[in-house]
Amino acid sequence: MVAWDVVYYKAADERVPAIDFLDGCPTKVAANLLAVLDAVAEAPPPQYSGGGKWEAMHGTMGGYYEVRASGPGREQFRLFCVLENADQAELRRRGLPGPAIAVLTGMRKPWRTAFTEREYRAARALGDDHRANFPRRIAE
């Protein structure tokens, strides 16, 4: 199976939220998150991949995927992604040469706490904006 691309959503103001997030993570956490992304991109769905650190989300975040990592003091770090997988014509319409993992943003939280629905809504708003763009607006 051919490896997928990993692309990063870029907002209208040119900011790339996922990269801003990764830049703010401890080095080891960023390395963890990026290693998971590469593992999944190299053996993309529906294959098993990501060593349990890549998970499909549920409930209001259905259709999104998260990359999980822990940091110092058991702080939890998450990257939120969507899959860009469609037929060639649709991928061309999105400006993509092939299927891809689109990384939207990241969030962190203390151990044993949950993100609020408001935080998830903010992540989904980026997903909605990403999917509304033809071609996709990504970091290049």
Added chain:
Amino acid sequence: MRCTYATVQRVTYATLSEELRMPKRLDTSFHKRMIAGRMADPEFRAEYERTRREIDQVDSVIRQLDELREAAGLSKAELARHIGRDPSSIRRLFTAESNPELLLVASIAEDLGAEVRVVPRSSRRRRRSSAVARRTSTA
């Protein structure tokens, strides 16, 4: 079909308008360039490579179990029934929708006539032996 000037013109316009309708092809190399840049940091590189080895091990176990399941001609639902689990837990396991639970992995391996093992790396054994030797010699 006769290839007249009008036909060529129609085909050319059709191709052109198709090109114009299609969004530009994006450059998707940003991620690879970013990883290459971060790899210059030894701390990043060491952790990235360690995590990849860890992930590859887990992925390899789950994929091998799935291959054994297929070789045994068992559907995911049948396998679930064999080990008394909900079919959705097996489906989730093989499609990376959940964190693999070791007990589930071991149950599947058992049902498929396999087993999960931890095999020490020889280089690590050597490192550990030499560390023990160093401690012994300084004691």
